[in-house]
Amino acid sequence: MKKLSSFMNSKYILIALTALCFLFIGTSFFTDKLTTPLRNVVSVVVVPIQKGMNNIGMWLSEKYDTLQEISVVMDNNKELQSQVDALTEENNQLKLDTYELDRLRDLYELDQKYVGYTKIGARVVGTTSDNWSSSFQIDKGTEDGVEVDMNVIASGGLVGIISEAGPHYSIVKTITEDSSQVSAMLIDTNETCMVKGDIELMDSGLIHLHSLKKDVVIRNGDKLVTSNISDRYLEGILIGYAKDVEMDSNNLTQSGYLVPAVDFSNLQEVLIITQKKNQ
Amino acid sequence: MKRKVGELILILCFYLFQVSLGRVIAIAGIVPNFLIILPVLFGFFKGKNEGMFVGFFAGMMYDLFFSGLFGFSSLIFIYVGYFAGFFYQKYEEREILIPMSMILIADFGFAFLSYVGNFLLHNRLNVGFFMSRFILPEVVYTLIISVIVYKPILFLSNRLDIVRSRRRIKEIYERNH
Numbered sequence: 001m002k003k004l005s006s007f008m009n010s011k012y013i014l015i016a017l018t019a020l021c022f023l024f025i026g027t028s029f030f031t032d033k034l035t036t037p038l039r040n041v042v043s044v045v046v047v048p049i050q051k052g053m054n055n056i057g058m059w060l061s062e063k064y065d066t067l068q069e070i071s072v073v074m075d076n077n078k079e080l081q082s083q084v085d086a087l088t089e090e091n092n093q094l095k096l097d098t099y100e101l102d103r104l105r106d107l108y109e110l111d112q113k114y115v116g117y118t119k120i121g122a123r124v125v126g127t128t129s130d131n132w133s134s135s136f137q138i139d140k141g142t143e144d145g146v147e148v149d150m151n152v153i154a155s156g157g158l159v160g161i162i163s164e165a166g167p168h169y170s171i172v173k174t175i176t177e178d179s180s181q182v183s184a185m186l187i188d189t190n191e192t193c194m195v196k197g198d199i200e201l202m203d204s205g206l207i208h209l210h211s212l213k214k215d216v217v218i219r220n221g222d223k224l225v226t227s228n229i230s231d232r233y234l235e236g237i238l239i240g241y242a243k244d245v246e247m248d249s250n251n252l253t254q255s256g257y258l259v260p261a262v263d264f265s266n267l268q269e270v271l272i273i274t275q276k277k278n279q
Numbered sequence: 280m281k282r283k284v285g286e287l288i289l290i291l292c293f294y295l296f297q298v299s300l301g302r303v304i305a306i307a308g309i310v311p312n313f314l315i316i317l318p319v320l321f322g323f324f325k326g327k328n329e330g331m332f333v334g335f336f337a338g339m340m341y342d343l344f345f346s347g348l349f350g351f352s353s354l355i356f357i358y359v360g361y362f363a364g365f366f367y368q369k370y371e372e373r374e375i376l377i378p379m380s381m382i383l384i385a386d387f388g389f390a391f392l393s394y395v396g397n398f399l400l401h402n403r404l405n406v407g408f409f410m411s412r413f414i415l416p417e418v419v420y421t422l423i424i425s426v427i428v429y430k431p432i433l434f435l436s437n438r439l440d441i442v443r444s445r446r447r448i449k450e451i452y453e454r455n456h
Contacts, residue, residue, distance in 0.1 A: 010327035010364065017335055017357050024350025035349050042343060046295065053299040061303075126298035128345045131309055131413050132397055135345060137298065164344075171344060178398075199398075200408055202308060 040166055043141075047169045050125040051139055058268070117234070119153075119271040120145060125169070132199065134174045135160075138270060141168040146272055149232050154270045157261025158182070158226060158237045162272065175239065176207055176264055184209070184239050184258075185227035191216045192227045195239055195258055205264070209242060210255035218245045224258060234277050282439045286321065286333055289435065293317060294340040309413065311420040314341050315386050316428060318356045322363025323378045324436045330360025348396070355392060359385040375429055379422060386421045390414040 027034050122144075126137035140146050142165050152159040152172050160174035175182050178199040185192045193212035201207060212218065222242040226233040238261045245256030293313045301310035314337045322330025338353030346352065363381050370377045394409050403409070 010331065010361065013328060013331055014357065014361050017331060018354065021335075021338075021350045021354035021357065024353065025348055028347070028349040032349075035343065038339075039343055042340075046291070049295055050299050053295065057299070057303055126344075127302050127305075127310065129294075129297050129314070129341045130312075130345070130393060131417055132393065133345065137344060169344075200403075200405060203412075 036166075043166050043169050047125065047137075047139060050137070051123070054123065054125050117273045117275050119273055122146075122170075122270055122272055124267055124270065132178070134177050134197075134202075134264065135163065135171055136174070136267070138170055138172055138272075139168070140272065141166045141170050143167050145274055146170050147274075147276065149276055149278075151226075151232075151234050151237060151273045151277075152270050153237060153273065154262050154267060156238055158233070158239045159262050159264075159267070159270055161232060172270065174264060176202070176260065182233055182239065183227040183230040184224045186216070186218065186242075187223040187225050189216065190228075192229060193224075195224065201257070204257075206243065206257040206259060207240070208255070209245060209258045210248075210253065212245065212254040214247060214252055214254055216254065218242050218254065218256075220244065230277065232277055234273060234275065283332065285435070285439045286317075286329075287336060289432075290314070290317060290333065290337050290340055293337070297341075298344075306420065307416070309416045309420055311424045312386050312389070312417060313421075313424065314338075314352075315356065315359065315389055315421065316382055316425045317432075318360035319363045319381045319385055320378055320425075320429070320432050321436065322360040323366055323381065324372065324433065326367040327361050327364025330364045331357050332360070334358075334360030351393075351396070352389070355389050359389070372433055375426070378429065379425065382425050383418060383422060386418045387414065390417055 024034065120140055122138040122140040124136050125139045128135050146162060146165050148162050148165050150162045152161060158175060160172050160177070160180065162170050163173040164171040173180055174197070175195065176197045178197055180197045182195045183192060184195045191213060194210050196208040196210060198208050209224070220241075220243050224239045224242060226235060226237045226239060228235045240258045240260040240262075243257040243259050245254050248255050293316070297310065297313045301313070304310070317337045318330050318334030321333040334356035335353050338350075338356035341352040341356070342349045363378075363385075366377060366381070391414060394406075394414060398409060399406070
């Protein structure tokens with residue numbers, strides 16, 4: 001009995017647990033076989049609760065927003081009434097233009113690429129436990145047809161990519177994340193460049209754009225989409241708009257910033273494109 | 280046993296606070312570190328072994344879904360619980376400043392080590408930025424949260440003891456009769 005209690009000494013427990021942790025760290029370098037079953041078990045318990053909490057939170061914030069909005073709406077109402085008259089007139093003019101545009105579209109047979117992809121909607125249920133990364137957890141997993149490396153979009157722009165998928169949850173790695181790189185191209189000239197997330201730009205909401213050839217003409221607001229040479233991102237998804245691109249000191253490439261098309265600060269729902277690039 | 284299960288449930292709750300509630304209460308993108316509060320307080324209330332137990336599982340939850348290096352947080356949290364255990368029964372439990380300062384040191388150390396591992400070793404030498412934008416706000420926010428949860432956790436921790444001691448009294452009573 002005395003022998004057993006001496007083994008229960010906190011120093012021995014500390015040494016044993018330290019060794020165990022180093023074992024975990026060591027194995028996590030090579031494989032995630034160890035954590036996958038644990039994740040699946042915990043996610044069975046955690047994800048439904050997270051969904052519930054999320055719904056409660058959404059309901060509360062909706063009610064809060066409604067209350068706030070009422071006073072603003074009253075003020076705006078008068079102002080808007082006068083605008084309505086002006087706009088009605090303008091609208092008639094625009095309708096004529098739309099008919100013309102529709103006709104021209106038919107002529108050009110504009111290729112509607114996005115619409116062709118099949119998508120799954122998912123709700124954001126959790127953020128990372130630390131503050132460094134901007135990954136998030138969504139409530140759809142492999143049993144809903146989500147797989148690793150599927151592209152994630154929201155409000156018409158690229159959000160990121162599925163980095164892990166469990167049976168009922170998956171983790172999305174966003175393009176603003178520090179370690180993420182996306183190959184992009186200019187929509188009009190097809191010149192490629194790289195888009196790289198940076199934690200130090202978190203407050204401005206921008207991401208880095210680099211490795212653009214020096215002779216490419218690029219202006220603020222030029223659209224950038226995912227490039228055809230990327231092996232994980234589908235071609236032609238809008239990433240964002242160029243900003244302050246300048247010549248690098250090496251005089252060979254240009255670099256600058258990119259304003260993402262997606263508002264990452266308040267992401268509630270995302271769409272997962274179930275088609276993968278390398279298939 | 281009941282105590283351990285109670286602690287595991289508490290860890291699960293704090294994990295949910297961290298990932299779900301954290302989004303709502305985040306200030307400028309900074310979420311307080313809920314999970315590091317637990318090993319410090321349990322180490323302080325119940326000794327080294329309890330602190331290490333809570334630290335191990337809290338760290339595992341912290342790493343489980345999002346970390347590439349599974350086990351790192353567990354390692355830090357175990358040591359946090361162990362060192363908090365040195366102050367076990369040395370101070371009155373109403374002396375809130377002692378556990379507060381331990382949480383301060385623990386969270387600062389943990390955040391700084393994660394910075395070193397995630398960024399400094401990847402040649403991100405802008406320590407001032409990371410310190411003022413991430414580490415210090417997180418520490419302050421965590422301290423505010425720990426002031427709020429201190430009393431409830433103390434109450435729960437004592438509650439779990441009462442359950443156990445009642446059973447023990449019953450056992451002793453049955454043995455004697």
